[in-house]
Amino acid sequence: MPLARIDLRKGKDAAYRREIGRVVYEAMIGAGVPLKDRFQVMHEHDADDFLFDAEYLGIHRSDDLVIIQITWNEGRTVEQKKALYKAIAEGLHAAVGLRLEDVFINLVEVKKENWSFGNGVAQYAT
Numbered sequence: 001m002p003l004a005r006i007d008l009r010k011g012k013d014a015a016y017r018r019e020i021g022r023v024v025y026e027a028m029i030g031a032g033v034p035l036k037d038r039f040q041v042m043h044e045h046d047a048d049d050f051l052f053d054a055e056y057l058g059i060h061r062s063d064d065l066v067i068i069q070i071t072w073n074e075g076r077t078v079e080q081k082k083a084l085y086k087a088i089a090e091g092l093h094a095a096v097g098l099r100l101e102d103v104f105i106n107l108v109e110v111k112k113e114n115w116s117f118g119n120g121v122a123q124y125a126t
C-alpha cells in the first residue's frame with residue numbers, strides 16, 4: 001500500500017540508490033507494511049532543481065540530503081511513525097554512511113479506497 005518517493009541530488013551511483021530503496025522498504029516492513037508491497041520512485045535532481053534550507057530547525061543539512069515521501073494508509077500511531085523515522089535514518093547511516101541530518105522524511109496518509117494497484121480496481125475499498 002505505500003508509495004515511496006525518494007529524491008536526491010545527481011551524482012550517486014546505482015548501488016547507493018538501490019541501498020536507499022532497500023533500507024526504506026525494510027523500515028516500512030518493520031512498521032507493518034506487507035511483504036512484497038514495494039513501490040518506489042527514485043528521482044535524481046540537478047543542484048538547481050533540489051532546493052532546501054541547510055539550517056532549518058537547527059539541523060545542519062549537506063548536499064547529500066535525501067528527501068523521502070511515503071504515501072500510505074492512515075491509522076498508524078505516533079510511536080510507529082517515530083520508529084519508522086528512526087529505522088530509516090539509522091539504516092541509511094549504516095548502509096551508505098548518510099548523515100542522520102541528511103534524512104528528511106514526510107508521511108502522507110490516505111484512506112484505503114484511494115489506491116488502485118492495477119486493472120482499474122480499488123483493491124482495498126470496502
